Amino acid sequence: MNTPHFVTTALVGTARQEQADVATGAPVDTLIAELPAQEIERRLLLQAGAWAAYRQAGEMAPHLDEVPAPAPDEMLPVCSQNIARLLHSMLLGEQQVLLPTALHYLREARLRLPYELLPQALSVRTTALQPAVFPVLGERGMWLSQFNPAWSWVKNFLPVADGALSDDAETIWQEGTTGQRCEILRRLRRIDAAKARSWLESVWKQEKAEVRLELIKTLEVGLSGEDEAFLEKALDDRAASVKAVVPAMLARILTSTFAKRMTSRADAILMNGKGKLKLKLPAAFDKTWLRDGIVEKPHSGVGERAWWMMQIIGSVPPSHWEEQFGLAPAALIAMAEADKFGASLIEGWSRAAQLFDAQPWIEPLWDWWQKQSQKKKSSGTTTSDMRDELIKHMPAQLVENKVQHMMLDTSLSDSADWESFLTDLPVHWSSEFSESYLQTLRQHVAALTLNKKNYYPYSDPWFNSLETAATRLPPACFTAALATWPLPEEDSWQHQQWHEQLQAFTNTLRIRQRLLEEFNK
Amino acid sequence: MPALPALAKSWATREAGRTSVKIPSALWGECQGSALYQVKVDLSTLSTHCSCPSRKFPCKHSLGLLLLAANEPSSLPIASEPPAWVATWLAKRQGAVERKQSKETQPSGEAAQSSHVSQLKRAEKRQALVLKGLDSLDLWLNDLVRNGLASVQTQPASFWESKAAQMVDAQAPGIAARLRIMSGIPNASRDWPAKLLEQLGRLALLTHAYRRLEQLHAPLQEDVRQLIGWTLSQEEVAARGEMVSDDWLVLGQTLNDEEKVRVQRTWLYGMQTRRRALLLQFSAAGAPFPEIYPLGSRQQADLLFWPGTYPQRARLVERRGEFAPLRDPLPGEESIDAFLAGVAAALACQPWIERFLCVLRGVIPVCANGGDAWYARDNRGDALPLAKGEYWQMLALSGGSPIDLAAEWNGEALLPIGIMAQGAYFLQGRTLQ
Numbered sequence: 032m033n034t035p036h037f038v039t040t041a042l043v044g045t046a047r048q049e050q051a052d053v054a055t056g057a058p059v060d061t062l063i064a065e066l067p068a069q070e071i072e073r074r075l076l077l078q079a080g081a082w083a084a085y086r087q088a089g090e091m092a093p094h095l096d097e098v099p100a101p102a103p104d105e106m107l108p109v110c111s112q113n114i115a116r117l118l119h120s121m122l123l124g125e126q127q128v129l130l131p132t133a134l135h136y137l138r139e140a141r142l143r144l145p146y147e148l149l150p151q152a153l154s155v156r157t158t159a160l161q162p163a164v165f166p167v168l169g170e171r172g173m174w175l176s177q178f179n180p181a182w183s184w185v186k187n188f189l190p191v192a193d194g195a196l197s198d199d200a201e202t203i204w205q206e207g208t209t210g211q212r213c214e215i216l217r218r219l220r221r222i223d224a225a226k227a228r229s230w231l232e233s234v235w236k237q238e239k240a241e242v243r244l245e246l247i248k249t250l251e252v253g254l255s256g257e258d259e260a261f262l263e264k265a266l267d268d269r270a271a272s273v274k275a276v277v278p279a280m281l282a283r284i285l286t287s288t289f290a291k292r293m294t295s296r297a298d299a300i301l302m303n304g305k306g307k308l309k310l311k312l313p314a315a316f317d318k319t320w321l322r323d324g325i326v327e328k329p330h331s332g333v334g335e336r337a338w339w340m341m342q343i344i345g346s347v348p349p350s351h352w353e354e355q356f357g358l359a360p361a362a363l364i365a366m367a368e369a370d371k372f373g374a375s376l377i378e379g380w381s382r383a384a385q386l387f388d389a390q391p392w393i394e395p396l397w398d399w400w401q402k403q404s405q406k407k408k409s410s411g412t413t414t415s416d417m418r419d420e421l422i423k424h425m426p427a428q429l430v431e432n433k434v435q436h437m438m439l440d441t442s443l444s445d446s447a448d449w450e451s452f453l454t455d456l457p458v459h460w461s462s463e464f465s466e467s468y469l470q471t472l473r474q475h476v477a478a479l480t481l482n483k484k485n486y487y488p489y490s491d492p493w494f495n496s497l498e499t500a501a502t503r504l505p506p507a508c509f510t511a512a513l514a515t516w517p518l519p520e521e522d523s524w525q526h527q528q529w530h531e532q533l534q535a536f537t538n539t540l541r542i543r544q545r546l547l548e549e550f551n552k
Numbered sequence: 553m554p555a556l557p558a559l560a561k562s563w564a565t566r567e568a569g570r571t572s573v574k575i576p577s578a579l580w581g582e583c584q585g586s587a588l589y590q591v592k593v594d595l596s597t598l599s600t601h602c603s604c605p606s607r608k609f610p611c612k613h614s615l616g617l618l619l620l621a622a623n624e625p626s627s628l629p630i631a632s633e634p635p636a637w638v639a640t641w642l643a644k645r646q647g648a649v650e651r652k653q654s655k656e657t658q659p660s661g662e663a664a665q666s667s668h669v670s671q672l673k674r675a676e677k678r679q680a681l682v683l684k685g686l687d688s689l690d691l692w693l694n695d696l697v698r699n700g701l702a703s704v705q706t707q708p709a710s711f712w713e714s715k716a717a718q719m720v721d722a723q724a725p726g727i728a729a730r731l732r733i734m735s736g737i738p739n740a741s742r743d744w745p746a747k748l749l750e751q752l753g754r755l756a757l758l759t760h761a762y763r764r765l766e767q768l769h770a771p772l773q774e775d776v777r778q779l780i781g782w783t784l785s786q787e788e789v790a791a792r793g794e795m796v797s798d799d800w801l802v803l804g805q806t807l808n809d810e811e812k813v814r815v816q817r818t819w820l821y822g823m824q825t826r827r828r829a830l831l832l833q834f835s836a837a838g839a840p841f842p843e844i845y846p847l848g849s850r851q852q853a854d855l856l857f858w859p860g861t862y863p864q865r866a867r868l869v870e871r872r873g874e875f876a877p878l879r880d881p882l883p884g885e886e887s888i889d890a891f892l893a894g895v896a897a898a899l900a901c902q903p904w905i906e907r908f909l910c911v912l913r914g915v916i917p918v919c920a921n922g923g924d925a926w927y928a929r930d931n932r933g934d935a936l937p938l939a940k941g942e943y944w945q946m947l948a949l950s951g952g953s954p955i956d957l958a959a960e961w962n963g964e965a966l967l968p969i970g971i972m973a974q975g976a977y978f979l980q981g982r983t984l985q
Contacts (some may be wrong), residue, residue: 035746037749038745038746038749039745041697041700041701041745041749042700042701042702042745042749043700043702044697044698044699044700044701044702044703045697045698045700046698046699046700047700066760070694072693072694072695072697072698073690073693073694073756075697076693076694076697076752076753076755076756077753077756077757077760078753079749079750079752079753079756080750080752080753080754080755080756080757080758080903081753081757082750082753083750083751083753083754083903084754084757084899084903086750087895087896087899087963088895088896088899088900089896090892090895090896090963091889091892091934092888092889092892092934092935092936093934093935094933094934094935095918095927095929095933095934095935096933098916098918098929098952099918099952100952101951101952101953102951102952102953146948146949146951146973146974147945147948147949147978149944149945149948150944150945150948171948171951172948174951174952175944175947175948175951178919178922178923178944178947179919179922179923179944180922
């Protein structure tokens, strides 16, 4: 609508115009003519009023030619209303810790979210939840995500085709987001590693550093000697970030010249002196090391010669030393302990054990670090601790054994340490572990002396373990876990804290119980 | 609010020893809180009462009971007779309702006579005050146009507020409200001069109409008096308004904060009469609204409409029977064109109507510019803009297919209050009680 002339007249003011034209120029003028003749201001106002009603009454809706195609039909049935209600409150933040579990159940049951929950589900804050949300979005959720830029993450999760590449793979590879392109490459690596590498090589020069970094990581899938030439070249990449991820890959190609270079460097440091360890730290930094990713300057508190040694030993498969010495890992570690630089050597081995996932080494190394942490506690010093990293390479059963041992050993169980490893346990604890956890927890709760002056519940590992336990105890233990938890009768803030913590624990378990009941209906 | 699932749990566990029972018209139970509380719900009005000391209304115990009844109806036994503590309360409520009704219908003889005389006197006095106020308003309006609307851009908020306050003093609060709304127009949009002039023009038309009130036909007189701010007493509404019985769909509500008062607009649609009704409630200083309407439900009820040419405002006089959730396709206009034609017809009778209930069948919500602009589009391709906001849930429910939409139309944009999609009704917008 053009601004009618009389609006301009009113905007400027009738005082400033000799002959103010106040006609609207619309058919409504004939009606307006019936209004009583008055001073010009009043006439203009009354006309504007008549015009307003006239315009509003004559309003037409604008035309919208194109609408997006409607969402396709669903392949999955929707979950029940009761499940939807539980999910809704979790998406709103209540019992949020259970959201991943609930989404997992939903996916396992081959159900999808109801439409009304989609906007909240698509808006999950943590990216860690996105892989769990994606499979339960249904056709509608994927359709919906196209309209909101904040939901474009959905595109990174392509529909899972069993191993094979979809028809549009090449288009996605050329036009997709970085996440999508990496997913395509990873899949192609499984089917045809050489072809994936040649796709990568064909775009390598024109991509930006942050994209190159993501793309080159896809070579981890099906890594082999055929990738060596490309990776060796990548050691000279323009970007430090890209260069930094290459050595770890080359080291794992045992036939590579990189691996040979590293092994000969390591052999110059650690030698077999008639069945004994002979450790000879590098005297100076060799500039050729730089290209192979060895960092010259150590972290504070580490001597530089030990630092160089640690990195070189860390790039050589630990099995190499078993062959060199004809000894088992535990024996080698015991021998290393005696050396002045033994701790650094063991740290190097620990790095190598992770890089090469050297299973025979993981447990003895972890035990060594565990012993160190006990010593540290008594001496009060803090040095590096690699238990966190090593435990991630352990099979679930072994992790449970380790944590259970710490939990049951009264000399250890009051230290906050074991509790921090609970998150490394499998999502569902074994019933054996769970029973022993609950039993020991009961003893602990019964024996609590709460109103001690220096007793802080937050530094009690048992208190802190309840949150993790509530989400991971297996259903078989629910009855035992939901039996009442009698606290010593007393009036203290510590008592209040424990009371609330136990209540939160049982609440979470009850909701899990309800979830399971709903899914098993 | 406490964790409701946990609350529902505490109901269920208590159930073994205590009772929570329903008969078709009421719901009650005992809840173990800090003490044992007695909770009762009148199901025809959703009024609740609880013996707990909470000042929140409804309290968590009532909500818990309602939630339990909604989620697990089978867990509640059905009783033939309510216990004494429930029966007494229900009887008291019934008594209150009847007293209220008898007060409305029969003002007693002599007292009414004398109050009528003093009422007339008061009205005369007020009439003089209003007319004087309108005179000063008209002069002020003329000044605005003489000096040019451009001059208001630099005026402080008090420019509008002081005039509005004068209108309140002149007992014309309807005018005051219009002035307060106008204060937000300058510079708020590109075409603000036209918008402001239209509002000023409508105001001028209103003062013009009020001065020649006797010449208007009776229903329009009612409209104009109400627009100026003459409120009708309950007796006047009962005497001059219209009672309409129907199966009413309670489609939804909007909330607005206007000058320290929160205004709740609840929109109803009559299945048989196709009448639209607006139930207004006001709350000051965060007090709860007196009535709770079962949004998203239908209920047989008698509504009393305020008199006027295009009666919209109404009061719920009597509810008949229980309410049922909305499930069927909404009745309403098949096209935007038909809806706008209805609006035009209404404006022809009464040009000051500001809000209309819009019920459109089979429209598609359309999201443009990544969520910056939203439309409802009918099957002819006509589209009305939705009020500023986000409508992701509506889009999710529609999936690009037609839905039925209930919304409030203010002449510029639709403010959705509810949608019917896949046989279920979903309330939209702010619907807090």
